[in-house]
Amino acid sequence: MNKIWAVYFSPTGNTAKVVLRAAQKLSAQLGAPVETVDLTLPKARAEVSTFGPEDVAVVGTPTYAGRVPNKFLPELQRVLRGQGTKALGIVTFGNRSYDSSLAELLEVLEADGFSTMAGAAVDCSHVFSDKIAPARPNAGDWAALDAWAEAAAAVIKGTAEGKECPAPVRPLAEARTPVAPYYTPLGVDGQPAKFLKAKPVTDMEKCVRCGMCVNVCPMGSIPAEDPATTTGICIKCQACVKLCPHMARHFEDPAFLSHVQMLEQNYTRPAESAFFA
Ligand SMILES: Cc1cc2nc3c(=O)[nH]c(=O)nc-3n(C[C@H](O)[C@H](O)[C@H](O)COP(=O)(O)O)c2cc1C
Secondary structure: OOOEEEEEOOOOOHHHHHHHHHHHHHHHHHOOOEEEEEOOOHHHHOOOEEEOOOOEEEEEEEOEOOEOOOOOHHHHHHHEEEOOEEEEEEEEEOOOOOOOHHHHHHHHHHHOOEEEEEEEEEEOOOOOOOOOOOOOOOHHHHHHHHHHHHHHHHHHHOOOOOOOOOOOEEOHHHHOOOOOOOOOOEOOOOOEOOOOOOOOEEOOOOOOOOOHHHHHOOOOOOOOOOOOOOOOOOOOOOHHHHHOOOOOEEOOOHHHHHHHHHHHHHOOOOOOOEEEO
């Protein structure tokens, strides 16, 4: 075994945490060092990363609208090259549902030259609201993630032959579902909430023009010369909102706020993380 690669897109950090934990676990099991490829910022996606047949890649993305984030998808297809590299796919989701994101991630990895051998969908806090699953992943999620990474390591080492998948790990075939259309976000009235064009607004009384938001926007959409604006595409990832040290950015778009309220009304029950190998 050469290296364990922790590869992720993670605007607000949930996915990074989960991918790194799984990669560390594999590293301990397989005796190979961990290296990180953080694809969150545009400059990190400028070059293609190629992985060898002796590497293992743990690749993670958040779920957006039930799928791999649509603005990240072409980047994922473009920048990763496997050479029969064994891969574990991880999606995080914010307690509503991961829908097709894991199936889609596994498909893309296969098309990128990886040999996918495990998949996980890990429930996390929802970036849209502090009221939705604020304590996920919890101890049970982490323990299940560890068990899953150990099961994958056993397959890689060739010591899993003839053994049953340990609970709660399910056969990987169950994760390979057909990829469904994007989830349509709803508002409190049950109607589609159309906030595709919504962008964060900046409270100029709080903004000190430190430029932190410029440096964390995964789309590079906040201009350094005027950080109080968002001139490019906004994927609603909340990186600028959550990471602003002065809490100067927020969303006011009524359709977006209605969707958040709908999620708070209907999706605070605990969702289940899912593990496949
Ligand atoms: C635009 C957008 C769409 C989302 N769609 C979903 C979804 O369909 N289902 C869900 O459960 N969580 C959804 N979430 C929540 C994120 O998947 C979750 O909070 C994730 O862990 C964030 O990852 P990160 O911290 O690595 O950025 C969405 C978040 C964003 C920003």
